[in-house]
Amino acid sequence: MTGAAAMSSLLAVEIPYWASTIIKLGVVALVVPTAALVLGYVFLLKMMSFMQSRLGPMEAGPYGTLQLLADGLKFIQKEDIFPEKADRTVFALAPLVVLVSTFLIYVVIPTGPDAVVAQLDVGIFYALAVSSLSVVGILMAGWASANKYALMGGLRAAGQLIAYELPLVLAVMGVVIQAGTLDLQKIVTAQANGEIFGWGGIGNPFIITQFVGFFIFLVAVQAETTQPPFDMPVAESEIVGGYQVEYTGFRFLFFFMGEFGTAFAFAALAAVLFLGGWALPWGDLTHWGFNIAGPVIMLVKVLAVAALIFWFRFTYPRLREDQLQRLAWKFLIPLSLVNIVVTGIFKVVL
Template identity: 70%
Template sequence: MLAVSMPYWFETLIKTVVVLGVIPTMALMLGYVFLMKMMSHMQSRLGPMDAGPHGVLQLVADGVKFLQKEDLTPANADKWVFAAAPLLVLISTFLLYVVVPAGPRLVVQDLDVGIFFALAVSSISVIGVLMAGWASANKYSLLGALRAAGQLIAYELPLVLAVIGVVIQAGTMSLQGIVRAQQHGAIFGFGNLGEPFILTQVVGFFLFLIASQAELTQTPFDMPVAESELVAGYMTEYSGFRFLFFFMGEFGTAAALSAIAATLYLGGWYIPGVHGLAADVLGPVVLITKMMLVAFLIFWVRFTYPRFREDQLQAFAWKYLIPLALANIMVTGILKVAF
């Protein structure tokens, strides 16, 4: 294979450059398709129409605009922490893309602890958020950051515990291994179509979606950035490109978490009947299609529901989601051993 004969450094360089292009593209795509167009159409309006055909280039134009904005740091801010915070959020997003496979050979690194690694790095971003809120020396920012930390504490657990059901079924934490595990078996005895884990892990899938909604601070869980209460939460004091980094982190992570959900529950890059080189070519298309489906669910909920109260948020996680996730683990374990 071509990929195998290349020296490590060259291969890694190509992968890095590709992912450097993929992350902003994904963030722009989700931002345009869902945040701008889907929300507009759900609210009976057109949304941006002028930049490019149907407003496609609106976010690019926004990016160029942000590039020309003055870079302000509040006088009282902790300068170094203030500057490092968006960086930490972006590092967390970048590391998520290391393990997501887009084809049999199209993966940056198929770590043995793949999904565990992804869950671990996804929670680094909250440290960046806390740093941003603290360093801004702004009351809105501080409150937003503390809310974000409280939210992570509550929803990290359902996210992690929901995934365990899949790990039990697949018998591996490697994301490639999980995709491979979904290729065998038949749907209720029908043909050799593979068996996406959503059929057996419906509960896990919805737990994962709800928890990622909270991790991404999308609307029913958007208290950390609640505009009507906290201006822009921990982002209040950020301007220009530093603000854009938070945006890119949010939507890049939304794409990554949707792709991970698609990999865990919908079979990832695999569609029945496509193997070998064809799977490498079609894989990214299939994965992005499935990712958009999952992201659609996340943003649909975002545009539909009003914000939770902070006490409802904690009660929902601890009294419903976590017991449900634990029950899901035990039921999956029993079924795995029994069959």
């Protein structure tokens, strides 16, 4: 049998749907934590230290590159403590709910023509829906801890996440109107094949026409991940530490992974929705080479968005609770509605 015939026979083998799904989910389970480890090091520890004119971690590994691995091992070795009056079952499940809701977002994020776990016709709807499940885990953690400060942090987080879900969804609507689809893969294609006033040199990345939506999306993401200046649910100076104050060891590590994993998941969504995702405006988007180059292109764009998210985190002071709610209900939501109306008008006229 010739090499070409052998390759044809190999490609003709059909893998069962359940097997391919397990393989894809396994890749996500292995790649996402590894990527979060590397990206967390680059953008959390080193970026913050450079912004504050210091070196950051230097001892664990070359140039401190293994610091997060050392922190993870430290958390795993710590004692797993349950408060005496806590609901043990709910207390134990809460971090898993938060972490699973984060990993489920990655299922629909495309990094190439075929490099996606599940291409859904309602991909963006799915991503936003599963991301909102984290509030359930946060409320579980706050209530089950039998700690008034944890409960207060959980209620703060619930109010904050519910308020900023609206501008987050409305910011995406402008992109959906322009692309005419909820499929994330087709949104990528629409930007790569689009034109700006008849010129397609850079395609039509929606950040140009949806810069207002991009701004609203980033602010809402900052609040959804409870990062400064929207970190009232975990304000150490006010409520000791928020909904995770009673957690130790690997369960606290799950909350940490969920927070930063969600930040990078939303950065990936922003890259797909506004920056063209894995595609470039030239070349055959169906070519298998994009399955290799696409993840690299996507990574660069994700890093750019993540840099903005963490720059905001280390720059602005914490808002008061009333300021946070006022920003969402009186500014971001009306602005996003105006953006939808303007986008709809241009869609019809042009």
